[in-house]
Amino acid sequence: MIPYKMNNTNTKIIKVSGKNIENFFQNIITNDINSLNKKTPLYTAMLSPQGKYLHDFIMLKDEGFYLLEANQSNIELLVKEIKKYDIRNDIFIEVQNDIYTKVIIKENLNRKFLKKIGDKKIYRDKKFLCLIDPRSENFLYRFWINEKLNELAEFIFSDESEVEEKRIYLKIPNSEIDLVYNKSFILNYNFENIKSLSFNKGCYIGQENTAKQKFRGTQKYSLQKIKITDGVAPKLNEDIFFNGFKIGTMKSSCAKVCLCLIRNDTINNNTKTITTDNNFTFEIL
Structure with a gap:
């Protein structure tokens, strides 16, 4: 673990x-x-x-x-x-x-x-x-x-x-392993819902791009809680593919319940259960 x-x-x-x-x-x-x-x-x-x-x-x-x-x-x-x-x-x-x-x-x-x-x-x-x-x-x-x-x-x-079981249940990322220093965008990782952001305070370092993702719809991924229903969960930071297209990246996990960065267009297609090219099936919780 x-x-x-x-x-x-x-x-x-x-x-x-x-x-x-x-x-x-x-x-x-x-x-x-x-x-x-x-x-x-x-x-x-x-x-x-x-x-x-x-x-x-x-x-x-x-x-x-x-x-x-x-x-x-x-x-x-x-x-x-x-x-x-x-x-x-x-x-x-x-x-x-x-x-x-x-x-x-x-x-x-x-x-x-x-x-x-x-x-x-x-x-x-x-x-x-x-x-x-x-x-x-x-x-x-x-x-x-x-x-x-x-x-x-x-x-x-x-x-x-x-702690891990409760953290993942609440969709709280572990910043040290789930995020990548100077690469990840925090809106992708549920930071708005875990009370780390204010969109009313005015300017701060990095504010312009963060606001653009929020209000112009440029955010491509979001952190989701998933359950592995068949097969073995991928390793941390392993990319996930469906029909040859990348749809997400595996993040931290606890047994069969995991956090996963998933493309928003995959979620918007109302797809709840997916059998991946990685030889495992998961359900978005």
């Missing part, structure tokens, strides 16, 4: 502060920074000037600074990308090496704690910080824990298989 990277110790948290930090981020991220406050986390992305995926992360706002949680393997690239736009050298970034993340699928979080936090999307405790994953209110809770403290014995954290 391919690990779900925004889980356990596979992410890093960075602290970003500086002069006019809010305006700075508003110009380089896909979501609206005005939607972020001390009570609500934000999920967003950074794109190339051509509108191609570079980074995605979860943001929290605190007094005079932001905290960003991103895939650990891309932290150095993310820091460089942020600093690239810091022309006046007003932005300061610190990697929070003493904090790590654990997660619990929403339905598995104990009822006593759920009752304690109520409808709060961010809950601060002396031992940890808990936030609901902003990509979907039905997904999971994230716990930011100081490594100097003992493991939180009162919680049973979710394992990789549980």
